[in-house]
Amino acid sequence: MSASDDELMRRIHRDLIDGYDEELEMEFEDRTVAELTGDASPDFTAQDKEARRQYFRELFRLQGELVKLQDWVVATGKKVVIVFEGRDAAGKGGVIKRITQRLNPRVCRVAALPAPNDRERTQWYFQRYISHLPAAGEMVLFDRSWYNRAGVERVMGFCNDDQYEEFFRTVPEFEKMLVRSGIQLIKYWFSISDDEQNLRFLGRIHDPLKQWKLSPMDLESRRRWEDYTKAKEIMLERTHIPEAPWWVVPADDKKKARLNCIGHLLGQMDYNEVAHPAIVLPQRVRHEDYVRQPVPSNIMVPQIY
Template sequence: MAAAPGRLPRKPYEKELLRLQGELVKLQEWVRAEGARLVVIFEGRDAAGKGSAIKRVTEFLNPRIARIAALPVPTERQRGQWYFQRYVEQLPAAGEIVLFDRSWYNRAGVERVMGFCTDEEYWQFLHQCPLFERMLIESGILLRKYWFSVGLEEQERRFRSRLEDPMRQWKLSPMDTESITRWEEYSRAKDVMFVHTDLPTSPWYVVESDDKRRARINMIAHLLSTVPYQEVGRPRVELPVRPPSTGYQRPPRDLQKYVPDHAALLEGADQDEDRPGGLAEE
């Protein structure tokens, strides 16, 4: 078995990421101009790098076109709805992109493993999901599904990193830690899910994510390769000539409340100094 590739160096990573993000902007403009509808699903184990990948995808996109759907725990009313109903409400209209940070596949993963759904609800989901996705695709939606795969040791390392970082402790919940003791149960649930939902019309694409940099580059490059987008010309925008003043005078500054100049406290600091603590890349 071939050894896993090493971590992608920062310099080529940042250079290629910026190039790919430029292509994502072109993709966005094509979606807008063509009235296309693109849905991208991000699934995988806890701490597999889904969130940080989504951040890089959306960094330069227009939030009015590209939207993240990260749904909270369903309300009591939503529990009484058809399971897919609250996800249907998040689907894109013409000219929009929706990125699902976890999706309807919660039922095949965490709900199954943690006992949040009945056996009947679970098997009904596995039966209905391919039919549901077929309807989405037949309606013209471009559906892409990515599974971020992380190794057991790397997942635990990331959990410990979050536990020790006060800026990221919020990302670690009791549900996350359960995934350590239920590793094999989640593995079996994922395998069964793939058997039923990894189909020619809506396949799963696995992203090896022990190296987050490599995972982001690979996922974005693949997404771009699967959508037949083209560069769309935009109207040239020119700044107008500012008209001459008509005598407007600004009110005295002391009539308004200004935020204190906190930045003045930083003057004289070494601008090249590394950030304190060397914050981990997320």
Template sequence: MSKQGKPKKQDKIPNKVYEAELFRLQTELVKLQEWVRVSGTRVVVVFEGRDAAGKGGTIKRITEYLSPRVARIAALPAPTERERGQWYYQRYVNHLPAPGELVLFDRSWYNRAGVEKVMGFCTPEEHTRFLRQTPIFEQMLIDDGILLRKYWFSVSDDEQLRRFRARMNDPVRQWKLSPMDLESIHRWEDYSRAKDEMMVHTDTAMSPWYVVESDVKKHARLNMMSHLLSTIPYEETPHPPVKLPKQPIHSGNYRRPPRSLSKYVPDHVASLRGSDH
């Protein structure tokens, strides 16, 4: 550990090792998905952490080979005026899984413990009520049979700033950088205090928080995915055998309409081939 109590910088695993283990874990996640679907289990996974901590990238790897009919991502926008007047948890309840579904919350009801608290989007009374009610709310979910897992992605201030700078210069990731993200840099200690207070009240025996060290994104993904799989007693579900014909079956009674009757997209690839010569 360093003087500041931070873990020492890790050596990154070779990319070949990462890719092989990632695919192995994704294969297990497909087995988990099928078990969830067949058994009618309901699974909720909460992803929280600072901006640029690696939550979105991990969610993307988890769902890469999963069916959107079984595994859904809930990434809610800012509440509408109507939603602000509802019971706080109400709009999140609407996204909870039905039997046979797995829902990944890319940020969740814990917005109230973080950004709403720090930025003054809720009153002190609302924040206090949230800390008191959330363990009860989560206990209700668990008592009803939902498997709830909560992950906090922990990133250092130096690494967060590095990732923000990388986003500024990346045309496909600039949309990820908002004024709210930049404000979080100036309020680092405020967010830290809010997170510590949240943990004191909501890290319970029935619904614990699992902290994911995420200064190395690839390590964080593998560690989180491996842990999630280890906490759920899924089993491999047998598939009915499928027999494919050796070749397409044609009755001879079908004739395809002329190509001239259809509108085809232009052959953009042809222009790329031409640029090679």
């Protein structure tokens, strides 16, 4: 194995460790960040470990602010739509997980629509997205959105030229209508380099827990990198409107991209902390004639662990 191959495998290994960090974030509830960090990999230097500590500290701080934002959205009846777009493996799902991780799913929910079915393909293009829009006091995060037509549908030939042009004629008016109806629309494009996408795809190939993320469409998108670049440039140029501008998130560093995106999102709304009454746990009511019945042993889950 050449030196360049050794370096590539080290980078893939470090990326896998980052992925396991993500799973650790999902499970971690204690705020003692020091417990998170250890000798995860011989490739990690003391500087790397300190960067991880700083990342977790800042992530938890921003998530605390997101909780305040959520309370403010509910209290004010705000309606928020956040669109996340980007190439495959750009990190959209990762930042969405960090945003929703500690929020109430009844307030902040994710819309990740599958490919349209036969019936939906005969509808007005935007129709299937409308039912997912928020009511007052709700935030909806679109993990990909109506911009599929400007990206994957265009590149893969799933729409014709007339449909493509009609999309660009309609989408500015559609988004202006959303804004006029009282919805705040925020659009993010996650931007990664050719080399970084290649690395992340290789990481998925080498990680049996993530191989399911690689669909035939993902592999074909890798081959058509330049076509996606052209489609993205046209999309940003033709749909960047004052009512709903695009914001580009440099995402080659996944952790920095998450922090930067969440920090920017918080800055898009003039929220403030909502005062809540003190919570007092009531005393349990006890009755002398109450007897708790034993649970039948045949319905108990075996205590293997």
